[in-house]
Amino acid sequence: MQATARAQPNIALIKYWGKRDSARNLPAAGSISITLSDLHTEMCVEVDESMRDDVLIVNECEDRDMLPRVKRCLDTIVGKPRPAVRVVSRCNFPIAAGMASSASAFAALVVAADSMLGQSRDTAELAGLAGRASGSAARSLYGGFVELENCDDDIYVSQLLRSDEWPLRVVVAITTPGPKPLGSSDAMEISRRTSPFYNRWIERQSADLDEARTAIANRDFAKLGSVAEHNCLKMHSVMWGSRPPVIYWHSATLACMQTVRDLQSEGVGVFFTIDAGPQVKAICLPEEEARVRAALADTTGVSDIMVSGLGARARLVLR
Numbered sequence: 001m002q003a004t005a006r007a008q009p010n011i012a013l014i015k016y017w018g019k020r021d022s023a024r025n026l027p028a029a030g031s032i033s034i035t036l037s038d039l040h041t042e043m044c045v046e047v048d049e050s051m052r053d054d055v056l057i058v059n060e061c062e063d064r065d066m067l068p069r070v071k072r073c074l075d076t077i078v079g080k081p082r083p084a085v086r087v088v089s090r091c092n093f094p095i096a097a098g099m100a101s102s103a104s105a106f107a108a109l110v111v112a113a114d115s116m117l118g119q120s121r122d123t124a125e126l127a128g129l130a131g132r133a134s135g136s137a138a139r140s141l142y143g144g145f146v147e148l149e150n151c152d153d154d155i156y157v158s159q160l161l162r163s164d165e166w167p168l169r170v171v172v173a174i175t176t177p178g179p180k181p182l183g184s185s186d187a188m189e190i191s192r193r194t195s196p197f198y199n200r201w202i203e204r205q206s207a208d209l210d211e212a213r214t215a216i217a218n219r220d221f222a223k224l225g226s227v228a229e230h231n232c233l234k235m236h237s238v239m240w241g242s243r244p245p246v247i248y249w250h251s252a253t254l255a256c257m258q259t260v261r262d263l264q265s266e267g268v269g270v271f272f273t274i275d276a277g278p279q280v281k282a283i284c285l286p287e288e289e290a291r292v293r294a295a296l297a298d299t300t301g302v303s304d305i306m307v308s309g310l311g312a313r314a315r316l317v318l319r
Contacts, residue, residue, distance in 0.1 A: 002046040003116040007107035007314035009093070009100035010035045010139045010146065011170060011281050013228040013273060014212045017235045018192045018202065019185075020150070025132045028192070029205035030149045032212050033139045034283070036170060037163065037311025041104035044088040044318075045074075045112040051084040058089045073106060073133040077113040093306060096179040098248060098277010099172070100140075106133040107140035107314040115316050123313065127157045143312035145216050147209070160216050163310035168221075169289040171282040173296040174304040175252035184276045187239065187246045194243040201238045221285060225271030228283070232273045239276075248277050252301025256280035259299045263292060 010033040018028035048055075054074070056067045070087055078085075087109070095101040110130045114121050121129075123141050131138030131148075138155060139146045144163040149156045191198055208231045215224035239246035253274065260272040260282055269285035270292050284292045289307065297305045 001116050002044065003112040003316060004042060004044040004318040005108040005111035005115065005314060006040050006042045006317045007104040007111065007137075007140045008036045008040050008143075008311045009104040010136060011100065011273060011283075012136065012139075012275060013224065013283075014205070014208050014231050015235050015275070016135065016148070016205075017238060017276075018188050018198060019135070022185075022189070025135055026155065027135050027148070027150060029202050030147065030209050031136075031139070032145065032147045032160070032209060032216070033136070034145055034168070034170070035140060035143045035163070035311050035313070036308040038308035039093040039099070039104075039306065041089060041091045041101065041108050042317065043105060043108035043112045044086075045109065045116050046086045046088075047083045047116070048086045049083060051086065054084050054087065056087045056089065058095070059091060063089075069106075069133055070109065073109055073129075074113055076129055076132060077110055078117060093172075094174065094177045094279075096183075097174075097177060098180055098275045098279050100136055100275065102134040103136040103140045104314075106130045106137035109133070110137075111141075111314045111316055124157065126314075128154060131155055131157075141314050144310055147213065160213065163312065166216070166219050166310075167286060168310060169284050169286050169292075170308045170310075171284060171289065171292045171296055172306040172308070173252075173256045173280040173282065173299065173302045174306065175250050175256065175278045175280065175301055177303060180248055180277050182246060187242075187276060190244070190246060191238050191242045195238045195241045197234075197238045197241045201234055204234070221269055225283070228273050229271050236274065249274070250278045250301065252299070253278045253280055255299050255301055256282075256296055259295050260292075263288075263295055268292065 016027040
């Protein structure tokens, strides 16, 4: 019994920061994201009757820290009691560095585990199950432009546009490839409990979601860039106002933001967003990719550049 699935990370343009139900991992607000194409995580799930307990291998190294979350996710998909499984994960971009590696990992995991059992859960159900392990993983079950809505007692995820309907490009400036000092779940809880800006952040999400949704429907790049940057900076303001402050940025992060601002002043179609980490994602029109990439690569403190288009949903690649 074995199956392998692939999923891409997603980059939130309108972000969620905070949870309304930690036990069920339900976000405190809705969000809108884009699913990438060239970055991915593959998860192979295999029943191994010779083992007594589950094993997780990430990029050829055993990972005991992430194993408990993987086990809980598998229990949800497979049920208990269940046989021990070997999970082998391969990722082609930095892990735990603010690049949504957990989103792609758990999206791929639920697809692989479901297929291994010969099940046929629909995408909506798999998205809900993935979201219990990683809030943003629900969005990686879908491709292109994706919205996660907060419902009364659950979440609802839908595709706003396919990737080919508005084929934007994403240039990622890697400023620090290593793991971030504080995980997103812990950081969210600190913000919820201590930031004086948290409640206002939640109150204003609906307005940002409405603006971004309209911009996407109209392919209005300038309007989408304006609300996405504003939403990003508000989220980090919530973090900075927490006690203790949650600060993921480095000097190179600020330098990349200034590079994007300089490009904008020259009329280049580009805007930035930054998740819970130091990496800067520059979303641009296809014809601007080369210029944006060159400018960010030349920015002090940038160690690597990764480029991607918009991609498809999580899917099975081998059974």
